[in-house]
Amino acid sequence: MQKEANSVGLTATKTFTIPDKIHLESGIEFGPVQVAYETYGTLNENADNAILLLHALTGDAHAAGYHDEKDKKPGWWDDMVGPGKAFDTDKYFVISSNMLGGCSGTTGPCSINPDTGKPYGLSFPVITIEDAVKVQKRLVEFLGVKRLIVAGGSMGGMQALEWSISNADMVSAVIIIASTSRLSAQGIAFNAVGRNAILSDPNFNDGNYYDKEKQPEKGLAIARMVGHITYLCEESMHKKFGRRFQYSDRPNFDFNIDFQVESYLEHQGRTFVDRFDANSYLYITKAVDYFDLAQKHGSLKSAFEKTKARFLVISFTSDWLFPTSQSKEIVQALIKAGRDVSFCEIESPCGHDAFLLEFETQTKIVKSFLEKGEENV
């Protein structure tokens, strides 16, 4: 842990259990649901200075600060969250929670089903972005929040959009970063490859692998490798690895790792299996694939006519997974619905990953956008 003046410092993930059942979009009544969350800053007297951060596919509740003095890395959005940072914890009560179906403290397929005493596995119900938002709503109510700002990148942006529609009266401002109102066929295809890798792992065992000696690590690692290709772009891969060899300056003439890019992907896959659950990967990618606001509300415009918030939409030039064209679709529909929206496409060579990396430009934009809301209060 590096001691920084603008860090939230040591934090801990807490849990809250929703006392009753949640009505899922699929029609199933599901419970109990435990939610893992962290908060930074203080809720004001009016309970209207909250910002809910929504994580991407494999994120967790630990958005900022360190869990332990010995931690090498802070939370996933630490560059943006802290005193004086974009999401200024001196001003705002910042909340981050693990998504429903996840594997970092919130109820998911690896949680114990109280009826059987065993992990849910594939008996866990199929969940949607709307379901995840329902769970988050119960959390913020529990925390006493009356009005809030929602912000998220990638899948987090989908949740922020859903929040603005299904809880319109609570949401004052929405920040959508590198996201979409529906994933492209190309995006679904990559998720499908990831799921297939998991499902065809010989150790997958229909999702019942938790008490087994061997886990579907190979499948999950391949899913992560595919994912990582989509988070980068040609330029960033070329810059990072080029065609360089990993261990020597010439080919090995075998099928072990030759190229640096292979080694990188292998490393990403290997480290991912230590922190993520294969079943969660199936459920959450499916939720992402199902998300389609235009289909659900008739059109994107009629979806946004239900909102009552200000919007900020940010995209990145080299992001081909959640391309600028999809952000523009959101922006144009918001304008058609008569909503206040600002849109910026940030020049970046980092691909989809840019939303976690290009924090300086994002800080400028997000800070100013939030300050405008402060004037109006």
Add this chain to the structure above:
Amino acid sequence: MFNPSDSLHLNYTVISDIIEDGSKILDLGCGNGTLLKMLADKKHCSAIGIDINQNNVIECIQKGLSVIQGDIDEGLKEFADKDFDYVILNQTLQSTEKPDFVIEEMLRAGKKSVVSFPNFGYWRVRFYLFFNGRMPKSRMLPFSWYDTPNIHLLTVEDFFDFCKERDIKITKSVYIKRGKISKNPFNRILTNLLCEEALFVIEK
């Protein structure tokens, strides 16, 4: 586009005087938002800007403005017909790729539109080309032929012809010469010769 600051301020004042208090306005090619901010603060306008440049967009957001990063040559299809009291195209017409399309889109989305541009018929510009035999450069047109963003330069007469061809009504004209305003002071031929910058309110 580039503008000497005195002329810029004058131009802003002219636009600010034209626009009624509390109007809903859209500024195309809004730059860093100086005009928009002025109209929002002094004229209590609800204002939206569009600009193609990331840094301009960020500056606008920092001024607390609502701004969309985009290319006005792609049109304004997300905006409904007559959505705005005024659509403004200030010193930007000559650098659009499809000026005719941009103007038609402005007239569709706005009840009224404000268009201003440097007059290529200004006598100094004509003399420059005539005597120097080179592409004119001036305070208003400081660029070289190879790096100028001004790809569709026009004269006041060209604009009159354009409006006539398309049944566009000019409801107000302001001519600026060396930092001074004159409202219809000359006959048409002299106007085209003597004004350095022209500003029109148009509708259809």
